[in-house]
Amino acid sequence: MKILTSTxxxxxxxxxxxxxxxxxxxxxxxxxIAQAKAEIDAIISNAEAPTFENTIVALDFSGEKLDRLSSIFFNLNSAETxxxxxxxxxxxxxxxxxxxxxxxxxEDLFKRVKTVYDQKDTLTLTTEQATLLDKKFxxxxxxxxxxxxxxxxKLREIDTELAKLKLTYGENVLAETNNYQLHITNEADLKGLPDGAxxxxxxxxKSKNLEGWVFTLDFPSYLPFVTYVENRELRKEMAIAAGKKSFQNNEFDNQENVKRIVELRHKRANLLGYKSHSDFVLEERMxxxxxxxxxxxxxxLEKAKPAAQKEFAQLTAFAxxxxxxxxxxxxxxxxxxxKLKQKLFNLDDELLKPYFKLENVLNGAFKVAEKLYGIRFKEVFDIDKYHQDVQTFEVLDENDNLVAIFYADFFPRKGKRNGAWMTSYKPQYIKDGINERPHVSIVCNFTPPTExxxxxxxxxxxxxxxxxxGxxxxxxxANTTYPSLSGTSVYWDFVELPSQIMENWCYEPEALALFAKHxxxxxxxxxxxxxxIKESASFLEGMATLRQLSFGILDMAYHAKSQTIADVKAFEKQAMEIASLYPDVAENCMSTSFSHIFQGSYSSGYYSYKWAEVLDADAFAYFQEKGIFNKEVATKFKNNVLSKGGTELPMELYKKFRGQEPKVEALLKRAGLI
Incomplete structure (x- = not known):
């Protein structure tokens, strides 16, 4: 135990x-937890009058060991459970x-915070300090x-039940993902599937002591199967299996969990004086x-739907x-x-994959960051890791000072949840004159190397x-004073800007030349x-936009008003109808495995992907105007967005970088929708 509670x-x-x-x-x-409680007690029992330093700052730095422990445990519970x-x-x-x-x-702690908050107009605070005070209150x-x-x-009871429900929901989805496999012994059934897959x-x-081939619902296994296998019945079996995760009336069914989570979120919001869960969440969003x-x-939706319907008709005619x-x-x-993409552009993933060896792509990302922000990544082998697949790097500035520690974990395995995410094992902050540097990790599920x-x-x-x-x-x-305002601790509909803007470099010849090598x-x-690649970037973009919008619409349907949901499937179908193109599949229900909004933190926030696309299209248009590796624009982006965390309102930070508010036209133009 001491290993986790000592330095x-x-x-x-x-x-x-x-x-x-x-x-x-x-x-x-x-x-x-006991130590963190003692730190809180020390703030409350302080005989001095409440000040910004002895109350607000002390509170932000309390529970440091607990936060560190929680990040280690819950990160591993996602990546190596x-x-x-x-x-x-x-x-x-x-x-x-x-x-x-x-x-x-x-109440005693709140009284001290409120005392400082009530004096805020008489205090001389920096923008960051004022933001911290507002956030604490x-x-x-x-x-x-x-x-x-x-x-x-009542609130305590709701929060305790919600925490358990969200965990159970995620465990059910993981169990359903792990429990399915498609075992094929006749090679003819795999006609069309690329050799690598x-x-x-x-x-x-072979690892399961079986003859032939095994496919699972892990993305690197699932996606090539439904994209390339000619056998329509097998594609159907695979797609239905993916779509009915936790919707099978078995021990891993999530229908009741969905209903209860939605119900409790509404109750909680009402209790706190908000009309709905969405009203509560969005108060703290752009x-x-x-x-x-x-x-x-x-x-x-209005702008994308005509394009999406036209594309769907084109795809239907082609099939x-x-x-x-x-x-x-x-x-x-x-x-x-x-198939249509290959016909129109004579371009398929299998043609491109030889140019995108994982190590080269990772180094490409490093080089892009170096050209933009002057940092370099040095792989090191004397930092402990939680699995042999993980790579560890020191991130250094131009003077060889340590900027951060970076972990990269790329391949699927049992005990690792699907998808891709970034997380942190230690935040950045400044304490006692020392700028503590962050430890950051990215986790993905890419196709592993073969023999x-x-x-x-x-x-x-x-x-x-x-x-x-990104x-x-x-x-x-990150370069802020307080841990709770550092790095990705920003409004949720701003957090996707740094990630989505980075994708733009993947389409630029100047950037691709750095890493796209056979x-x-x-x-x-x-x-x-x-x-x-550039031409095909907006291929079927109307359909892709409609799909993303349908997820956002479903999220808001669950959370924007109080309701009783009798039937999860019927509710979902009705909510998504306005943005649907394909016929409904009776056996499938997205809500029972929509982990983003029911297990993760995206409830009432799924729209933020599209919202951030508007920001990133507008921001990258600025880079294109001045040059995609323009130092001046990159420095403005680093100083006003990347390093500032949540120290100011996001729109203010964006305007400091861009000189204006973002325009939706940049996205529509990039997507070929205008």
Whole structure:
């Protein structure tokens, strides 16, 4: 246990992963919570009058050990979990919820915070300090500090139940993902599937002592299957299996969890004086309220829908002409889109993959960051890691000073959840005159190397890596005083700007020349491929936009008004109808595995992907205007966006960088919708 509660005796104070035993966690949480409580008690019992320093700053730096422990434990629970770890998560989550409620509902602590807040007009505070004060006060008022005792108790009960429900929801989705496999013994059934995907499936079968090929719902296995396999019935089986995760009336079913989570979120919002969960969430977003979000989604829907319907008609006609398909179904989408893309652009992922060896792409991301922000990444082998696949890097500035520690974890495995994300093991902050540097990680699920081939990425995976790397830069380049305002601690609809803007470099010849080299010959990707990549970037963009909007609309349907949901499937179908193109699949329900909004933190926030696309299209237009590696623009972006975290309102930071508010036209133009 002591390993987790004492100062780490490691290089750069990095997490001592290999020394941690599962049995260490729960006692460490109990001890760290007790220590954090003592720190809070010290603030409350301070005989001096409340000041910004002895109350607000002291509160922001309290619970440092607990925060560090929580980040290690919950990050590993996503990237390297097991049944025992999930059991510990179920045991410690209520303890953490209770502790955060103890703080949020502590009247004596709130009195001190409120005393400082009430004096704010007479205090001489920097913008960052004023933001911190506002955030601390709202942290209490938005979490029940103004409630009576009876309602405070109700709030605690709701929060405890929600914490457990969200964990259970995620565990069910992971279990359903792990429980499915498609075992194929007849090679003819795999006609159309690229060799790399086939080889991976064969390796997987071998690891399970099976003949033939095994496919799972992990993205690197699932996506090539539904994109390339000619056998329509097998594509259908695979697509339906993916779409019915936790919607099978079995022990891992999430329908009741969805209903209960939605119900409790509304109750919680009402208790705190808000009309709905969305009203509560959006108060702390750039978008401000549900009406503005719905107006934004509907406005984009109106502009994208005609293009999407036209594209869908084109795809339907193409499928009919090619294979006599009368009705395009969901399991046909990726397959015929890829075929049509090949026909129109003579470009497919298999043609491009040899130019996107994982190591080269990662180095490309590093080089882009170096050219823009003057930092370099040096791989090191003396920093502890939680799995042999993880790579560790020191990030250095132009004078060889340490900027950050960077972890990269790229391949799927049992115990690692699907998808891609960035996270942090230690935040950046300034304390006692020392600028503590952050430890940042990106986690993805790319096709692993095989016996004959290195890990070769699809172009979509290339943009995914750059996207997560953009989030990482937001963490790595953080330069704020207070931990709670550092790095990605920004409004949720601003957090995707640094990640989404990075994807733009993947389409630029000047950037591609840095890393898109054939893994066997070293030849730089041919110019005509680059032109086709750019041309095809807006291919079926109307349909892709409609799909994203449908997710945002579903999210708002659940959270923007109080309601009783009798039937999750029927509710979902009705909500998404306005943005649907494909016929409904009776066996499938997205809500039961829509982890972003039911397990993650995107409830009432899914719109932010599109919102951030407007920001990133407008911001990148500025780079294009001045040059994609223009130092002056890059420095403005670094100093006003990447390093500033949540120290100011996002729109103010954006205007300092851009000189104006973002314009939606930049996105519509890039997407070929105008």
């Amino acid at each position: 780490f005796n490691t290089k750069h104070n990095t997490a001592p992963f290999s020394q941690i035993k599962l049995d260490d966690y729960k006692p460490a949480f109990i001890e760290s 097991c049944d025992e770890m999930q059991k510990i998560a179920q045991e410690v989550s209520p303890l953490l919820t209770e502790f955060s409620n103890d703080i949020a509902l502590n 709202k942290g209490f008022s938005r979490n029940g500090a103004l409630l009576n005792d009876e309602d405070k108790l 086939k080889e991976m499936a064969h390796s997987l079968a 978008a401000q309220n549900p009406e503005k979000v719905l107006s934004f989604l509907n406005d984009l 009919k002409e090619l294979d006599g398909i009368e009705q395009l179904e969901k399991w046909d989408g990726a397959y015929y889109s890829e 004959t081939k290195p890990s070769l990425l699809t172009f979509n995976e290339v943009t995914t890596l750059f996207h997560e790397f 989030h990482a830069l937001h963490g790595l380049l 893994y066997e010959t070293g030849e730089i990707i041919p110019q005509h491929y680059v032109e086709k």
